[in-house]
Amino acid sequence: MSIQKRLVGSYVAVICVTVLILEIFLIVYVRYYYLHNVERSLMNQAELSASFYEQYFAEADLEEQSERLLKGFAHNSDAQVQIISSSGRLLQDSIGIHQGDPSMTKYVDVRAALQGHAGTWRGKDPATQEPILAVSFPLRSHDVIVGEVRFVTSLTDTINTVKHIAVVLISVGLLVIAIVTVLGLLLSWTITRSIKDLKLAADRMTEGDFSTRVHKRYEDELGSLADTLNMMASRITKSEQLKNDFISSVSHELRTPLTSIKGWIITLKTSGHDNKALLHEGLDIMESEGDRLNHMLEELLDFSKLDNGRIVIHPAPVQVVQLLHHIGKQLAPRAARQGIALEIQAADNLPVLQADENRLKQVFINLIDNSLKFSESSGRILVQASTAPDQQHIIITVEDTGIGIAEEDLQYVLQKFYKADQHATGSGLGLSIANQIIGLHQGELRITSEAGKGTTVHIHLPVKNLTIS
Numbered sequence: 001m002s003i004q005k006r007l008v009g010s011y012v013a014v015i016c017v018t019v020l021i022l023e024i025f026l027i028v029y030v031r032y033y034y035l036h037n038v039e040r041s042l043m044n045q046a047e048l049s050a051s052f053y054e055q056y057f058a059e060a061d062l063e064e065q066s067e068r069l070l071k072g073f074a075h076n077s078d079a080q081v082q083i084i085s086s087s088g089r090l091l092q093d094s095i096g097i098h099q100g101d102p103s104m105t106k107y108v109d110v111r112a113a114l115q116g117h118a119g120t121w122r123g124k125d126p127a128t129q130e131p132i133l134a135v136s137f138p139l140r141s142h143d144v145i146v147g148e149v150r151f152v153t154s155l156t157d158t159i160n161t162v163k164h165i166a167v168v169l170i171s172v173g174l175l176v177i178a179i180v181t182v183l184g185l186l187l188s189w190t191i192t193r194s195i196k197d198l199k200l201a202a203d204r205m206t207e208g209d210f211s212t213r214v215h216k217r218y219e220d221e222l223g224s225l226a227d228t229l230n231m232m233a234s235r236i237t238k239s240e241q242l243k244n245d246f247i248s249s250v251s252h253e254l255r256t257p258l259t260s261i262k263g264w265i266i267t268l269k270t271s272g273h274d275n276k277a278l279l280h281e282g283l284d285i286m287e288s289e290g291d292r293l294n295h296m297l298e299e300l301l302d303f304s305k306l307d308n309g310r311i312v313i314h315p316a317p318v319q320v321v322q323l324l325h326h327i328g329k330q331l332a333p334r335a336a337r338q339g340i341a342l343e344i345q346a347a348d349n350l351p352v353l354q355a356d357e358n359r360l361k362q363v364f365i366n367l368i369d370n371s372l373k374f375s376e377s378s379g380r381i382l383v384q385a386s387t388a389p390d391q392q393h394i395i396i397t398v399e400d401t402g403i404g405i406a407e408e409d410l411q412y413v414l415q416k417f418y419k420a421d422q423h424a425t426g427s428g429l430g431l432s433i434a435n436q437i438i439g440l441h442q443g444e445l446r447i448t449s450e451a452g453k454g455t456t457v458h459i460h461l462p463v464k465n466l467t468i469s
């Protein structure tokens with residue numbers, strides 16, 4: 001069942017029950033009120049007539065005076081008046097029929113009055129089948145019941161009035177139900193409309209169209225759901241964009257070394273046989289391009305592992321000084337080739353770190369690689385390691401005199417795929433990976449740089465208490 005049907009259904013059900021209860025109560029009450037009024041007025045007349053009799057006719061014989069009495073009683077009343085003897089015989093009747101009928105005791109009101117209290121009876125007129133109300137009141141002479149006076153009136157008008165009022169009440173009730181139903185439909189429409197919008201947009205997103213946006217109609221829960229959905233779509237669009245950028249940048253990165261390798265293969269195929277020097281040069285370049293490819297693929301693999309939280313640190317004692325010197329030796333040929341001075345300055349008494357040596361090595365190589373990549377020849381790279389004043393950390397800085405990073409780029413360089421210069425080689429992942437690895441060691445990586453002057457990367461690593469979760 002649709003939400004609209006459920007909403008409207010429950011509204012209408014509640015209002016129907018309420019209206020029904022109210023109607024029953026009102027109609028019963030109106031009926032009671034009208035009938036009671038008629039009965040009270042008859043009773044008043046009967047009581048008045050009886051006291052009149054007691055005051056002025058108590059001495060006289062009821063049967064003899066009955067005609068005069070009837071005239072007096074009926075004078076002020078629209079009702080039918082009867083005078084009945086103490087034996088229950090009808091003595092007088094203002095409309096004249098049934099005169100002499102002895103069987104008045106069949107009516108409860110008559111019997112009640114003969115026993116000394118006021119009686120009422122509602123039923124059908126035996127002759128006309130009209131609904132009637134009868135009220136009897138005893139006539140006393142010196143505390144002896146000598147007969148009774150009976151007032152009878154037709155209830156047709158009263159019942160018609162009550163029916164009339166009931167019709168009006170029921171009509172009003174139906175009108176209320178109709179209005180509530182329409183209002184309920186309108187209200188639920190405003191809700192289901194928003195839901196339909198959301199559903200439509202979600203469907204389109206399921207089909208892959210993330211440019212779609214939900215129109216937010218109201219500032220309510222559904223409105224904020226629309227906001228959330230829209231935000232989700234724009235996030236997905238953004239990450240889709242990032243993915244596409246990444247793929248194109250990676251394919252570009254892969255193509256450059258491959259093109260170079262292929263070019264050398266063709267060169268060597270045609271003239272490599274007789275030119276030993278050329279052969280050597282070609283193979284060297286192919287080797288280093290192969291290394292570059294390998295490096296890039298490793299970076300990508302690492303990145304995807306880091307992103308999934310699948311990189312685990314295996315801590316072991318690490319001699320930072322030795323590690324740095326080792327890396328320095330490894331990169332020295334390249335620095336020399338580029339005409340850049342690479343210098344390692346490390347205090348001898350550095351504490352032993354608990355860390356993953358291979359991952360730390362990866363970080364430093366990355367940083368020095370950046371410095372080499374972004375420095376002109378005759379530049380200088382200085383790697384320093386020292387103990388922090390608190391004795392709890394080792395501080396390692398990699399400082400270069402390269403092109404530096406512009407202030408607006410500085411805040412982004414730690415992000416994945418971010419490169420200040422889109423055309424520079426590299427995937428833009430190196431710093432992001434380095435930062436995450438240092439983070440896994442509970443350390444901190446910070447970059448300061450000035451465009452044109454150079455860049456310094458500061459790394460703080462805690463000496464002890466490396467807990468790996």
Ligand SMILES: Nc1ncnc2c1ncn2[C@@H]1O[C@H](COP(=O)(O)OP(=O)(O)O)[C@@H](O)[C@H]1O
Nearest residue numbers: 370374404413419420426427428429430431455
């Ligand atoms: N030492 C540096 N000097 C100047 N710019 C740097 C340096 N290190 C990093 N950058 C900038 O930060 C970007 C991101 O570096 P990184 O994450 O290592 O990616 P990649 O080296 O693949 O470009 C670089 O593209 C470059 O713009």
Ligand SMILES: [Mg+2]
Nearest residue numbers: 370426430431
């Ligand atoms: Mg790099």
